[in-house]
Amino acid sequence: MIDASALRDLEDILPGRVSTSAADLTSYSRDQGPVLEPALPVAVVRAGSVADVQEVLRWATRHRVPVISRGAGSGVSGGAHATTGSVILSLELMTRILEINPDDETAVVEPGVVNAALNDAVAGHGLMYAPDPASYRWSTIGGNVATNAGGLRCAKYGVTRDSVLALDVVLADGTLVRTGHRTFKGVAGYDLTALMTGSEGTLGVIVGITVRLRYLPTSVHTVAAFFEDFTSAAAGVLAIGRARVQPAILELLDGNTLEALDGAHGSDLRRRGGSLLLARTDGYGAAAEAEQIRAVLLGLGARVSDEGSEEADRLIDLRRHSRGDEVDDLYRVGEDVAVPKSQLVGYVAALEAMASRHQVQLKVVAHAGDGNLHPTFWVERREGPQAQERLESALDESVRCALDLGGTITGEHGVGQYKRRWLAWEQAPKILALQAEIKRVFDPLDILNPGKAIVS
Amino acid sequence: MIDASALRDLEDILPGRVSTSAADLTSYSRDQGPVLEPALPVAVVRAGSVADVQEVLRWATRHRVPVISRGAGSGVSGGAHATTGSVILSLELMTRILEINPDDETAVVEPGVVNAALNDAVAGHGLMYAPDPASYRWSTIGGNVATNAGGLRCAKYGVTRDSVLALDVVLADGTLVRTGHRTFKGVAGYDLTALMTGSEGTLGVIVGITVRLRYLPTSVHTVAAFFEDFTSAAAGVLAIGRARVQPAILELLDGNTLEALDGAHGSDLRRRGGSLLLARTDGYGAAAEAEQIRAVLLGLGARVSDEGSEEADRLIDLRRHSRGDEVDDLYRVGEDVAVPKSQLVGYVAALEAMASRHQVQLKVVAHAGDGNLHPTFWVERREGPQAQERLESALDESVRCALDLGGTITGEHGVGQYKRRWLAWEQAPKILALQAEIKRVFDPLDILNPGKAIVS
Numbered sequence: 001m002i003d004a005s006a007l008r009d010l011e012d013i014l015p016g017r018v019s020t021s022a023a024d025l026t027s028y029s030r031d032q033g034p035v036l037e038p039a040l041p042v043a044v045v046r047a048g049s050v051a052d053v054q055e056v057l058r059w060a061t062r063h064r065v066p067v068i069s070r071g072a073g074s075g076v077s078g079g080a081h082a083t084t085g086s087v088i089l090s091l092e093l094m095t096r097i098l099e100i101n102p103d104d105e106t107a108v109v110e111p112g113v114v115n116a117a118l119n120d121a122v123a124g125h126g127l128m129y130a131p132d133p134a135s136y137r138w139s140t141i142g143g144n145v146a147t148n149a150g151g152l153r154c155a156k157y158g159v160t161r162d163s164v165l166a167l168d169v170v171l172a173d174g175t176l177v178r179t180g181h182r183t184f185k186g187v188a189g190y191d192l193t194a195l196m197t198g199s200e201g202t203l204g205v206i207v208g209i210t211v212r213l214r215y216l217p218t219s220v221h222t223v224a225a226f227f228e229d230f231t232s233a234a235a236g237v238l239a240i241g242r243a244r245v246q247p248a249i250l251e252l253l254d255g256n257t258l259e260a261l262d263g264a265h266g267s268d269l270r271r272r273g274g275s276l277l278l279a280r281t282d283g284y285g286a287a288a289e290a291e292q293i294r295a296v297l298l299g300l301g302a303r304v305s306d307e308g309s310e311e312a313d314r315l316i317d318l319r320r321h322s323r324g325d326e327v328d329d330l331y332r333v334g335e336d337v338a339v340p341k342s343q344l345v346g347y348v349a350a351l352e353a354m355a356s357r358h359q360v361q362l363k364v365v366a367h368a369g370d371g372n373l374h375p376t377f378w379v380e381r382r383e384g385p386q387a388q389e390r391l392e393s394a395l396d397e398s399v400r401c402a403l404d405l406g407g408t409i410t411g412e413h414g415v416g417q418y419k420r421r422w423l424a425w426e427q428a429p430k431i432l433a434l435q436a437e438i439k440r441v442f443d444p445l446d447i448l449n450p451g452k453a454i455v456s
Numbered sequence: 457m458i459d460a461s462a463l464r465d466l467e468d469i470l471p472g473r474v475s476t477s478a479a480d481l482t483s484y485s486r487d488q489g490p491v492l493e494p495a496l497p498v499a500v501v502r503a504g505s506v507a508d509v510q511e512v513l514r515w516a517t518r519h520r521v522p523v524i525s526r527g528a529g530s531g532v533s534g535g536a537h538a539t540t541g542s543v544i545l546s547l548e549l550m551t552r553i554l555e556i557n558p559d560d561e562t563a564v565v566e567p568g569v570v571n572a573a574l575n576d577a578v579a580g581h582g583l584m585y586a587p588d589p590a591s592y593r594w595s596t597i598g599g600n601v602a603t604n605a606g607g608l609r610c611a612k613y614g615v616t617r618d619s620v621l622a623l624d625v626v627l628a629d630g631t632l633v634r635t636g637h638r639t640f641k642g643v644a645g646y647d648l649t650a651l652m653t654g655s656e657g658t659l660g661v662i663v664g665i666t667v668r669l670r671y672l673p674t675s676v677h678t679v680a681a682f683f684e685d686f687t688s689a690a691a692g693v694l695a696i697g698r699a700r701v702q703p704a705i706l707e708l709l710d711g712n713t714l715e716a717l718d719g720a721h722g723s724d725l726r727r728r729g730g731s732l733l734l735a736r737t738d739g740y741g742a743a744a745e746a747e748q749i750r751a752v753l754l755g756l757g758a759r760v761s762d763e764g765s766e767e768a769d770r771l772i773d774l775r776r777h778s779r780g781d782e783v784d785d786l787y788r789v790g791e792d793v794a795v796p797k798s799q800l801v802g803y804v805a806a807l808e809a810m811a812s813r814h815q816v817q818l819k820v821v822a823h824a825g826d827g828n829l830h831p832t833f834w835v836e837r838r839e840g841p842q843a844q845e846r847l848e849s850a851l852d853e854s855v856r857c858a859l860d861l862g863g864t865i866t867g868e869h870g871v872g873q874y875k876r877r878w879l880a881w882e883q884a885p886k887i888l889a890l891q892a893e894i895k896r897v898f899d900p901l902d903i904l905n906p907g908k909a910i911v912s
Contacts, residue, residue, distance in 0.1 A: 103798035183794035194650030284741025338639035342559035408642040
């Protein structure tokens with residue numbers, strides 16, 4: 001446990017940046033993921049510069065204090081949850097966009113830059129930062145990189161890793177290094193940029209990000225299709241794939257999600273169908289692609305929105321916020337499995353059977369173009385521990401089933417703290433051991449977000 | 457040095473798979489990169505199965521023998537060059553396509569599958585394997601992954617890493633592991649798949665590859681534009697970017713390359729311009745995108761091919777083979793630098809000045825959409841060592857200049873053996889040290905392609 005003199009040392013090094021107020025310790029003690037082991041940090045440091053981050057890590061190395069770095073705390077796997085004796089290193093004040101290079105089609109940002117802020121800043125140049133997690137209006141690019149965040153547009157544009165060219169990283173001992181390159185292509189040495197992306201603060205603290213930007217599409221078309229049930233909508237996803245049309249966004253919402261949206265927004269979606277499939281195409285071929293998708297879905301008997309319908313666009317926005325500001329807890333858990341696309345229909349049917357068998361509530365949204373599903377399971381809080389057990393059983397079974405179908409325990413949210421119990425279900429002991437050894441290379445004292453992301 | 461009994465041991469373990477014939481030792485002693493230190497291996501093993509590869513590595517671990525794995529030997533950085541006392545592990549017989557999953561849009565292949573063979577196999581499903589190095593008709597997917605190969609289509613579809621989902625890898629001690637996932641998205645643990653991709657056989661031997669396939673475009677348009685000189689053609693690249701049109705292929709050829717093509721194919725390209733810019737668009741928007749590109753280039757005064765011209769398509773094929781089967785040596789070296797796109801014009805001018813100053817010949821082709829250039833410098837063999845020195849000076853200067861402009865020493869060919877001397881120019885000592893430590897995690901005895909890819 002950290003002693004008082006070490007803490008005074010930290011306050012001396014970074015005057016005005018360290019808080020030990022009860023309010024801060026509480027509000028920085030967790031992200032939006034379920035908390036398995038509630039704990040408060042001993043301090044919160046709000047770094048204002050790379051030098052601040054280096055000072056924190058030099059101090060942490062001297063005193064052997066665990067450091068948990070975070071951006072907006074919008075993660076949903078507990079990757080930023082505090083552990084006993086830890087210091088939270090918040091990067092939320094590092095919000096400068098350092099460079100926008102319209103001809104290079106790149107930008108360089110500090111980690112605390114909010115995803116949407118970068119998009120606002122580059123739109124005037126006809127550019128966009130493609131990765132768009134549902135939290136894009138408040139999550140930070142540093143956090144997006146630390147978790148290799150996905151989003152809606154990755155169906156066409158790839159995940160965060162595919163847009164990251166170079167990283168400035170402060171290592172455990174305070175050394176600042178740069179990985180990667182400013183060019184689109186580059187294969188000098190091992191791909192440390194990709195290794196760092198998605199490592200959830202366990203290998204270093206990301207303090208600068210060079211991203212590749214994409215062309216802001218001039219034309220965007222959206223198709224909304226209501227289906228009788230979820231299974232037939234999932235079949236629609238496969239049919240679009242078989243037509244070899246690549247949507248930018250392809251989202252699937254089940255009946256319970258429609259009901260929840262109706263409750264929150266006063267819409268009447270559930271009345272219109274048991275499931276909704278939303279497809280957005282963009283770019284020079286957008287109109288033709290949307291037409292093709294409409295034809296495919298009409299052929300399956302769906303009720304498809306008219307060409308150019310404003311409602312379809314509005315539904316995409318609703319979908320972006322379908323998670324709302326729900327914070328998961330032990331009575332309500334959102335999952336993030338992914339399965340090969342051909343398994344979507346079967347997996348969705350299995351989920352529904354599981355929910356019924358374990359007597360838990362279920363709603364599902366899916367980034368269907370990627371086979372990435374977010375089932376949310378919940379039980380009534382008043383039902384107590386027994387209901388919690390049923391919830392746990394349903395969660396375990398849903399994860400096991402995804403793995404059996406060739407899937408993964410996490411498509412885009414990360415392992416964090418919450419999903420570590422499932423990691424060994426997916427990865428062989430030797431793979432787990434290699435990761436633990438890589439962690440030791442970067443962080444021999446195990447002070448960087450210990451107990452997260454990997455199993456050692 | 458390996459002793460005779462160890463070699464007999466290998467022959468006993470893998471009867472019929474081991475060759476020590478002088479012809480084999482010679483022909484497997486190098487790839488197409490320049491040879492700095494000529495050496496013959498002590499044996500060549502042609503593995504027929506994963507089990508064979510495991511046996512070779514168990515044997516190599518027992519006897520501490522360096523193992524250099526290779527596919528077709530089409531690399532151009534010396535990554536597969538033999539070193540003294542080494543065994544060459546050829547994977548060219550492992551040519552099975554194990555799975556094609558049209559609905560999942562994935563395939564699983566053995567490492568010896570030739571790039572074009574996979575494309576032939578999946579085209580009937582309306583799919584393609586996007587990465588297309590110029591060597592696609594003979595290079596293997598295993599080799600493509602080991603070098604994170606680029607190609608022409610990466611302007612739109614990304615490099616090899618962006619198409620690799622999972623890898624089966626035999627580790628130094630013979631253990632078989634699987635990295636990654638069969639799904640498009642997946643963030644469980646560290647990205648070992650990306651770490652392995654481009655590691656040039658120094659971290660493990662890739663024996664199985666799960667790739668993501670893309671939709672074979674139904675519509676393809678090609679624009680050929682002749683410019684007065686290379687600098688104005690490079691400006692055309694920037695102008696296409698500023699129009700925010702994304703070509704699938706964007707290739708730039710200088711006058712000397714046109715002359716070389718004329719010599720090889722009897723064409724009259726050089727007479728028609730001092731530089732040629734080739735743009736291909738594909739997909740539902742291909743026609744509109746090509747029209748936009750034509751308008752932009754006409755506006756710059758280029759002589760642009762007619763819409764639908766067959767010649768433009770033929771020129772793309774010519775470009776694919778512009779490297780021909782030239783094998784680099786100490787009198788002729790092809791480079792592979794990349795620079796940020798805004799630096800293309802200036803870099804091209806600097807290259808021409810350098811060639812003139814050092815009295816060396818120069819021709820340049822570029823994957824211009826990615827800022828990835830392949831300048832080839834050469835001198836006349838009969839001029840002897842002094843000319844070689846001039847060549848070396850020009851090469852060094854061209855690399856230094858690319859780095860000064862924010863570029864990299866290798867965009868897609870890899871460091872191999874030949875470019876190690878430049879790696880420390882690009883990467884800081886701490887980055888080099890981290891890579892050496894990662895290498896030790898995977899290969900504590902340093903038997904996997906030692907002396908390649910990284911600097912330890």
